[in-house]
Amino acid sequence: xxxxxxxxxxxxxxxxxxxxxxxxxxxxxxxxxxxxxxxxxxxxxxxxxxxxxxxxxxxxxxxxxxxxxxxxxxxxxxxxxxxxxxxxxxxxxxxxxxxxxxxxxxxxxxxxxxxxxxxxxxxxxxxxxxxxxxxxxxxxxxxxxxxxxxxxxxxxxxxxxxxxxxxxxxxxxxxxxxxxxxxxxxxxxxxxxxxxxxxxxxxxxxxxxxxxxxxxxxxxxxxxxxxxxxxxxxxxxxxxxxxxxxxxxxxxxxxxxxxxxxxxxxxxxxxxxxxxxxxxxxxxxxxxxxxxxxxxxxxxxxxxxxxxxxxxxxxxxxxxxxxxxxxxxxxxxxxxxxxxxxxxxxxxxxxxxxxxxxxxxxx
Amino acid sequence: xxxxxxxxxxxxxxxxxxxxxxxxxxxxxxxxxxxxxxxxxxxxxxxxxxxxxxxxxxxxxxxxxxxxxxxxxxxxxxxxxxxxxxxxxxxxxxxxxxxxxxxxxxxxxxxxxxxxxxxxxxxxxxxxxxxxxxxxxxxxxxxxxxxxxxxxxxxxxxxxxxxxxxxxxxxxxxxxxxxxxxxxxxxxxxxxxxxxxxxxxxxxxxxxxxxxxxxxxxxxxxxxxxxxxxxxxxxxxxxxxxxxxxxxxxxxxxxxxxxxxxxxxxxxxxxxxxxxxxxxxxxxxxxxxxxxxxxxxxxxxxxxxxxxxxxxxxxxxxxxxxxxxxxxxxxxxxxxxxxxxxxxxxxxxxxxxxxxxxxxxxx
Numbered sequence: 001x002x003x004x005x006x007x008x009x010x011x012x013x014x015x016x017x018x019x020x021x022x023x024x025x026x027x028x029x030x031x032x033x034x035x036x037x038x039x040x041x042x043x044x045x046x047x048x049x050x051x052x053x054x055x056x057x058x059x060x061x062x063x064x065x066x067x068x069x070x071x072x073x074x075x076x077x078x079x080x081x082x083x084x085x086x087x088x089x090x091x092x093x094x095x096x097x098x099x100x101x102x103x104x105x106x107x108x109x110x111x112x113x114x115x116x117x118x119x120x121x122x123x124x125x126x127x128x129x130x131x132x133x134x135x136x137x138x139x140x141x142x143x144x145x146x147x148x149x150x151x152x153x154x155x156x157x158x159x160x161x162x163x164x165x166x167x168x169x170x171x172x173x174x175x176x177x178x179x180x181x182x183x184x185x186x187x188x189x190x191x192x193x194x195x196x197x198x199x200x201x202x203x204x205x206x207x208x209x210x211x212x213x214x215x216x217x218x219x220x221x222x223x224x225x226x227x228x229x230x231x232x233x234x235x236x237x238x239x240x241x242x243x244x245x246x247x248x249x250x251x252x253x254x255x256x257x258x259x260x261x262x263x264x265x266x267x268x269x270x271x272x273x274x275x276x277x278x279x280x281x282x283x284x285x286x287x288x289x290x291x292x293x294x295x296x297x298x299x300x301x302x303x304x305x306x307x308x309x310x311x312x313x314x315x316x317x318x319x320x321x322x323x324x325x326x327x328x329x330x331x332x333x334x335x336x337x338x339x340x341x342x343x344x345x346x347x348x349x350x351x352x353x354x355x356x357x358x359x360x361x362x363x
Numbered sequence: 364x365x366x367x368x369x370x371x372x373x374x375x376x377x378x379x380x381x382x383x384x385x386x387x388x389x390x391x392x393x394x395x396x397x398x399x400x401x402x403x404x405x406x407x408x409x410x411x412x413x414x415x416x417x418x419x420x421x422x423x424x425x426x427x428x429x430x431x432x433x434x435x436x437x438x439x440x441x442x443x444x445x446x447x448x449x450x451x452x453x454x455x456x457x458x459x460x461x462x463x464x465x466x467x468x469x470x471x472x473x474x475x476x477x478x479x480x481x482x483x484x485x486x487x488x489x490x491x492x493x494x495x496x497x498x499x500x501x502x503x504x505x506x507x508x509x510x511x512x513x514x515x516x517x518x519x520x521x522x523x524x525x526x527x528x529x530x531x532x533x534x535x536x537x538x539x540x541x542x543x544x545x546x547x548x549x550x551x552x553x554x555x556x557x558x559x560x561x562x563x564x565x566x567x568x569x570x571x572x573x574x575x576x577x578x579x580x581x582x583x584x585x586x587x588x589x590x591x592x593x594x595x596x597x598x599x600x601x602x603x604x605x606x607x608x609x610x611x612x613x614x615x616x617x618x619x620x621x622x623x624x625x626x627x628x629x630x631x632x633x634x635x636x637x638x639x640x641x642x643x644x645x646x647x648x649x650x651x652x653x654x655x656x657x658x659x660x661x662x663x664x665x666x667x668x669x670x671x672x673x674x675x676x677x678x679x680x681x682x683x684x685x686x687x688x689x690x691x692x693x694x695x696x697x698x699x700x701x702x703x704x705x706x707x708x709x710x711x712x713x714x715x716x717x718x719x720x721x722x723x724x725x726x
Contacts, residue, residue, distance in 0.1 A: 037549070037564040040403065042667060044562075060655040061562040064695055080675060104473040109465070109487055112472045124472055170540055177536050180529075180567070186400070199407070199424040201400040204543070292423035304405060312443060332427055 001136060003072065005032050008129045009049045013101075016125060021101035022088070022115070023047035023127065027301040028103070031130055033070055036224050038062075043111070046084055047073070050095060057084055089118035101125040131298065131306050132320030137225065138344055141300065141322055144184070144227035145342055145353040147220040151175045152231060152356050155189075155216055159235060159363050161209065165189040165202035172218050184219030184226035184303045195232065195336035198293055198328065211236035213335050214363075219303060226303045228324055229354045230340035233361040242337075245288070245329050246360055249337045252282040252327045253358075256295070260317075260343070260350045272313035272323075279327045280311070288329045296324040299342060321345050322353070364499060366435065368395050371492045372412045376464075379488060384464035385451070385478070386410035386490065390664040391466070394493055396433055399587050401425075406474070409447055410436070413458060420447050452481035464488040494661065494669050495683035500588065501707055504663065504685055507547070507590035508705055508716040510583040514538045515594060515719050518552075518579055522598060522726050524572070528552040528565035535581050547582035547589035547666045558595065558699035561656055561691065574599035576698055577726075582666060589666045591687055592717045593703035596724040605700075608651070608692050609723055612700045615645040615690045616721075619658070623680075623706070623713045635676035635686075642690045643674070651692045659687040662705060684708050685716070 009032070013021060023029060024046050030036045033056065038044045044062060048055040056073035058066050063077055076091075078084045091097070102115065104124030116122055133141070154175045155168055168189040176183055190200045191208050195215035208214070212235050219228040232246065256279045260270070276295040284290055294310035299322055307315040309323055326340030341354035372395070376384060386392060387409050393399045396419065401407045407425060411418040419436035421429050426440055439454075441447045454460070465478065467487030479485055496504070517538045518531055531552040539546055553563045554571050558578035571577070575598050582591040595609065619642045623633070639658040647653055657673035662685055670678040672686055689703030704717035 037562070039548070041665065062560075065560045065563060080673065102472070104476070105471050107472045108468050109470045109472060109475045110467040112475070113467070113487070124476070166543075170543070173540050174537060177533055177540065180533070185402070197425075197428045199400070200428055302404065310443065 001134070002032060002034060004134075005129065006049060006054060006072070009127070010051060012125075012127065012129065013049070013051060016101060016123070018099045018101045018123060018125075019097040020048055020050040020092075020095075021125065021127060022103070022107075023049060024103050024111070025106040025127075027305070028127060028129065030224060030301055033073070035066060035069060043084070046078075048088065048091065050097060053095070055091060057087060083114070085114045085118045088115065092119055099123060101127070103127050128306050130300055132318055133300055133322055133344070134320065137300060138320070138322065138346070140223045140225035141227065141342070141344070142353055144181070144220045144222040144225050145229070145355070147176065147179060147181045147222050148218065148227040148229050149354065149356045150179070151218065151220060152216065152229065155218070156233065156361070156363070159208065159214055159233070161235075162207050164204050164208075165191055165194070165206045166204035168214075168216070169202045172216075176220050182221040184221040184228060187216065187218035190215045190336070193333050193335060196330040196332050196334065198330060198336065198338070208235055211238075213238070213242065213337070215336060215338060217338065217340065224301060226299050226301070227353070228299055228303055228340060228342060229356065230326055230328075230338045231356060231358070231361070232337045232339065233363060235363050237362055238360070242335060243360065245331075245335065245337050248283060248286045248288060249327050249329055249339050250358055252279045253325055253339050253341070255279065255282055256325055256327075257343070257350070257352070260345075270317045272307050272309045272315040272317060273311055275317070275325075276309050276311055276313065279325070283327060283329060289331070291328055292330060293328070296326055298323045317345055319345050319347050364497070365395065365397060367497075368492065369412060369417060369435070372490070373414060375488075375490065375492065376412070376414060379464060379486070381462045381464045381486060381488075382460040383411055383413040383455075383458075384488065384490060385466070385470075386412060387466050387474070388469040388490075390668070391490060391492065393587060393664055396436070398429060398432060406447070409441075411451065411454065413460060416458070418454060420450060446477070448477045448481045451478065455482055462486060464490070466490050491669050493663055495681055496663055496685055496707070497683065500663060501683070501685065501709070503586045503588035504590065504705070504707070505716055507544070507583045507585040507588050508592070508718070510539065510542060510544045510585050511581065511590040511592050512717065512719045513542070514581065514583060515579065515592065518581070519596065519724070519726070522571065522577055522596070524598075525570050527567050527571075528554055528557070528569045529567035531577075531579070532565045535579075539583050545584040547584040547591060550579065550581035553578045553699070556696050556698060559693040559695050559697065561693060561699065561701070571598055574601075576601070576605065576700070578699060578701060580701065580703065587664060589662050589664070590716070591662055591666055591703060591705060592719065593689055593701045594719060594721070594724070595700045595702065596726060598726050600725055601723070605698060606723065608694075608698065608700050611646060611649045611651060612690050612692055612702050613721055615642045616688055616702050616704070618642065618645055619688055619690075620706070620713070620715070623708075633680045635670050635672045635678040635680060636674055638680070638688075639672050639674055639676065642688070646690060646692060652694070654691055655693060656691070659689055661686045680708055682708050682710050
């Protein structure tokens with residue numbers, strides 16, 4: 001499996017006419033080597049994939065462990081005595097590597113400046129090798145979604161008068177840890193008017209009162225893969241205005257899923273931006289403000305990764321792509337409703353990975 | 364407090380002869396605005412600090428919340444319709460800003476390339492404004508250390524035959540969540556010979572047997588500030604060889620702390636690398652292999668931040684600096700011992716923030 005993934009990188013080299021590419025993002029390093037625990041904040045590892053060889057650079061802190069776990073890579077120690085750039089320069093000379101790519105969305109400016117000192121022919125690239133998932137990855141994402149559904153049920157069971165947003169948030173995190181999973185991002189729990197802020201930070205002071213909505217946006221992480229889902233439920237009977245808002249969001253999502261179910265099987269191309277447009281237009285047609293975010297995002301090792309499902313996204317939807325469909329309506333000082341599911345395109349069909357009910361829930 | 368911090372940035376502008384600086388790191392944004400929940404993986408916010416003004420750029424997802432929370436910043440929405448670079452260009456023209464700094468260890472190459480298109484006179488800088496902590500920050504770090512000590516006690520209570528490394532790791536995470544805190548990094552729990560790998564990934568399969576050491580490296584996060592500590596304890600009586608190793612690590616740390624207690628009060632300068640050297644040399648003098656990592660690192664909002672306490676670090680230790688002292692001896696296939704505490708330099712004295720016992724613990 002990992003060998004196949006390295007082959008993907010080599011095809012990319014051919015396509016881009018590169019001799020080698022520096023892989024620096026922790027997520028791509030995990031994808032290509034299976035080693036997941038490097039810090040995203042520090043530079044503890046790099047890969048260099050050439051047409052024939054593969055190099056793994058890491059610090060003394062990880063050498064012994066990496067040596068035991070990886071196959072097919074030449075291991076190179078980096079650190080105070082010998083920087084990544086020093087070792088890279090020697091390999092480039094020895095292997096006569098000229099055109100080198102690097103991950104432009106991951107390499108920091110300072111690193112770029114160091115690498116540019118030892119290699120002349122550098123190309124910024126987007127190494128989007130994870131857009132189409134293989135069956136092993138889809139299975140892991142399904143497991144993460146199943147775990148997310150369970151954690152959401154648990155969260156619902158904790159909703160009662162006087163509970164704080166933070167209480168519910170912590171309950172979700174505890175549930176996942178207790179089930180040998182993790183959060184894929186800090187859950188968003190928003191009561192009442194707070195739900196109109198899409199990336200709201202949950203508060204320990206905000207307690208639930210009667211007749212308020214509860215928006216929960218959360219995801220699980222299982223075996224290194226993420227899930228992501230949002231539901232908006234009601235604590236006490238919603239007003240007609242609230243119900244209408246909810247139904248509009250739900251219908252906009254249903255229309256989009258129907259479109260995908262109908263059109264993916266055909267041989268014609270579907271662009272991500274056309275999918276976004278269906279939902280967006282529907283919400284506007286009902287007199288609500290436009291969705292202030294993209295309709296969806298790809299997901300896998302990272303909680304947000306390509307393909308983007310947004311008004312500017314010219315990506316053609318293909319088999320193996322996993323992404324969210326998450327329309328929302330947000331009215332400041334009143335309420336926000338968002339409903340989010342993950343879906344995967346599998347061959348000629350679309351499969352919905354999130355199974356929690358979307359019927360209006362009144363607690 | 365936040366105003367004082369902005370003044371620090373303005374002093375930096377004067378010193379570097381810059382008209383403005385782009386602040387992009389999530390940790391510096393938290394430090395300067397108090398808003399902590401932007402994703403480290405995405406670009407959801409930037410600041411621009413000029414000599415007179417301060418701008419806060421964020422996406423529609425955060426606008427409403429940021430508007431409510433911040434003072435003293437001009438808020439600018441960025442997104443699909445208007446990129447950060449577009450807005451930046453307009454402000455630079457309007458305010459006649461020429462020399463602009465950016466955080467070279469944070470800005471990705473692709474961002475740099477975009478920004479470089481709209482501003483000619485760009486300077487890569489290290490905006491190290493958080494090296495000397497104020498009393499409010501030190502108090503938060505002390506709280507994180509206290510919580511870390513409690514979580515470590517809890518972890519000790521969970522050590523028994525047959526428990527897995529992962530079990531202990533999860534217990535630490537659960538304890539912190541239940542106490543309204545968080546982990547500052549995924550805890551490292553290593554049994555027996557696994558402890559010789561400094562950044563080992565704990566395993567669910569590895570169960571504790573009799574007469575094994577247990578290395579625990581963990582930290583709490585409280586109010587946005589991190590702690591970090593390591594202890595190595597014994598499940599069953601250690602051998603003489605193991606005890607000697609432990610004592611050597613402990614003595615090397617004690618010598619270093621004594622040196623700091625003695626020399627910090629004097630008026631002469633102490634360099635970080637001299638502190639590192641005392642510990643390093645002591646361990647080598649006892650016939651053990653050299654420490655394969657730095658003696659210590661600064662800590663605060665980030666778990667690793669300046670000052671580095673390493674053989675190359677020419678930093679002069681000053682009041683308000685908080686850092687770890689963490690000597691270790693690692694013998695592959697046998698054992699690793701590491702002992703780590705946080706300390707703070709306060710005026711003319713040194714204070715140890717980690718209070719867990721360092722006497723040899725036999726369970």
